[in-house]
Amino acid sequence: MSRMHRRTRYFALTAGLALTLSACSGTTQDDATSEAPAEETGAEETSAAAGGGGTEFAEGLAISMLPKSVNNPYFEASSEGAESAVTELAGEYEYTGPSDASASSQVSYINTLSQQAVDAILLSANDPNALCSALSQASDAGTAIVTFDSDVDPECRDLFVSQVEGEEVGRALIEMAAEQIDGDGQVAILSATANATNQNAWIDVIESELESNPDYAGIELVATVYGDDEDEKSFAETQGLLQAHPELEAIISPTTVGIAAAARYLQSSDYQGEVALTGLGTPNQMREFVEDGTVTEFALWDPSALGELAAYAGAALASDMITGAEGDTFTAGELGEYTVGADGVIVLGPPTRFNAENIDDFDF
Template sequence: MFASRARRTRAVVPVALGLSLVLTVAACGGTTQDSSNDDDGGGDGESAAAADPDAEFAPDLSIAMLPKSVNNPYFEASSEGAQAAVDELGGEYEYTGPSDTSASSQVSYINTLSQQSADVILLSANDPNALCSSLEQARSAETYVVTFDSDVDPGCRDVFVSQVDSDEVGRALIEMASEQIGGAGTVAILSATANATNQNAWIAVIEEELASNPDYAEIELVGVVYGDDEDEKSFQETQGLLQANPDLGAIISPTTVGIAAAARYLSGSEFKGQVALTGLGTPNQMREFVKDGTVTEFALWDPTALGELAAYTGAAIASGIITGAEGETFTAGELGEYTVGADGVVTLGPPTRFNADNIDDFDF
C-alpha cells in the first residue's frame, strides 16, 4: 500500500504554468494536445505543455496495477512485467484488485489508489464507461490513468496500452478456427464479461469477417456466451454450448481463463478431438492440452511484456516525457522505442501463435 504523502510536482517539465495546464486538461478527459486551442481529445480547450522526450524518468513514482481480477495467471504475468519495470526505475509498485470481474468492484480500488496519492494507475477495465466517474476524480487528484489490455472511453484515461491491433486479433482468431475445421462448419465464442472492451472489439471483427470474407462463407457463428473470466462458470458455459450444439465445429475463446476452462472440459469429454478449440491463452496453462491433443493452436502476446510496457508508459507520462498525444515517442527499457498512436494508443505488437512445434520455447 502506498504511504500517504503530500502531492508533489510529478511531470518533469521546465515551466510550472505549463504543468498546471497539462494536469487541468488531463482532469477534464482526453489526451493532452500541443499548445493550440484545438481540443479533439475531450479536454477544456486550454493550451497544454509539450512533451519533453529528453526528460529523465522520475525516480520515485508510485505505480499501481489494477487488473480485471486478481488470481488470474494472465494478469499475474502482466504484474511481473510491471514490477520489473518499476523496480528498474526505482519506483514503488502495488498490485491490487477484486476477485470478481464486475466494474463496480473496481471502483473502490480506483478510489483507494487515488486517496493514497498513486502517481499512476495501470487499469484493465471491466467496462468502458462505468468506471469513468471514478477515473475522472482520480485524474483531477493528479493520478495518471493508463489502461492496458482492456480500454475505457478515451476521454476517461491518458493513454491505452494495447496488446495488438484489435482487427489483427479478431482476424487471427477466426483464421485459426477456420483452419482447424477445414473452412466449413459452426463456431461459437466463449468470451469473458459482456462489457469487456477488448473482447467485444475482437468479437465484432470475427462477426465482420464471417459476414464479408468469402473465405468464411461456409462458417456459421451459432452463439456467444460469457464465462465472466471465472473458471467454473466458463467450464459450465462450455458444457452448455456443446449440449445446445452437438455438431459444433469449434469454440473460440479470446480469454485466458475461458480457453483453459474449455480445454479442461473438452479433454475429459467425448468431444475431445471432435470439437476444435482456439483462442487466447498462455503457453504454460495450455501446454498440457496441446500435448494431449485437445488443442491444436492458439495465440497470445507476451503478457509480461504488456505489463512492462504499461508501466514504462505510465512512468513516461508521469515524468513529462509524453503527454499522450499522437506521434510522441519514448523508450520502454529493453523493449525499445514506442510511438503514441491516434487516440492515445500505444501498441505492443502482433500476437504469436502457439502449437506443438513451438510451445516449449515459451515460459509464461
C-alpha cells in the same frame, strides 16, 4: 486527453516523511509537503518542469496495476513485467484488484488508489464507461491513467497500451478456427464479460469476417456466451454450448480463463479431439492441452511485455516526458522506442500463434 501529472510523491519520499498506510497497502501523500520545491527537500528531480519535454524518468514513482481480476495467470504475467519496469526505475509498485471481473468492484480500488495519490494507475477495464467518474477523480488528483489490455472511453484516460491492432486479433482467431475445421461447420464464442471492451471488439471483427470473407462462407456462428472470466462459470458455459449445439465444430475463447476452462472440460469428455478449441491463452497454462491433443493451436502476445510497456508509459506520463498526445515518443527499456498514436493508443505488437511445434520455446 492530456494532463500534467504531479510528481509530489517523489519529493515526499526523498524528504523522508512518514507515509500513512491505507486499505490496499499503498501510501497517502502529505499535501503540506507536496508543494515543497526540490531544493528544499533535497529531491533530485530528473525530468523537465511540468508541461512535457522531460528527458529522463523521475525516481520514486508510485505505480499501481489494477487488472480485471486477480488470481488470473494472464494478469499475473502482466504484473511481473510491470513490476520489473518499476523496479528498474527505482519506483514503488503495487498489484491490487478484485477477485471478480466486474466494473463495480474496480471502482472501489480506483477510489482507494486516488486517495493514495499514486503517480500512475495501470488499468485493464471491465467496462468502457462505468469507471469514468472514478478515473476522472483520480486524474484530477494528479494520477496518470493508463489502460492496457482492455480500454475505457478515450476521454477517461491518458493512454491505452493495446496488445495488438484489434483487427489482427479478431482475424487471427477466426482464421485459426477455420483452419482447424477445414472452413466448414458451426462455431461458438466463449467470451469473458459482456461489457469487456477488447473482447467485444474482437468478436465484432470475427462477425464481420464471417459475413464478408468468402473463405468463411461455410462457417456459422451459432452462439456467444460469457464466462465472466471465472473458471467454474466458463467450464459450465462450455458444457452448455456443447449440449445446446450437438453439431458444434469449434469454440473460440478470446480469454485466457475461458480457453483453459474449456480445454479442461474437453479433455475430460468425449468431445476431446472432436471439437476444436482455439483462442487466447498463455503457453504455460495451455501446454498440457496441446501435448495431449485437446488444443491444436491458440494465440497470444507476451503479457509480461504488455505490463512492462504499460508501466513505462505510466512513468513517462508521470515524469512529464510525454503528455499522451499523438506523436509523443518514449523509450520503454529494452522493449525499445514507442510512439503514441491517434486517440492516445500505443501498440505492443502482433500476436504469436502457439502449437506443438513451438510452445516449448516460451515460458510465460
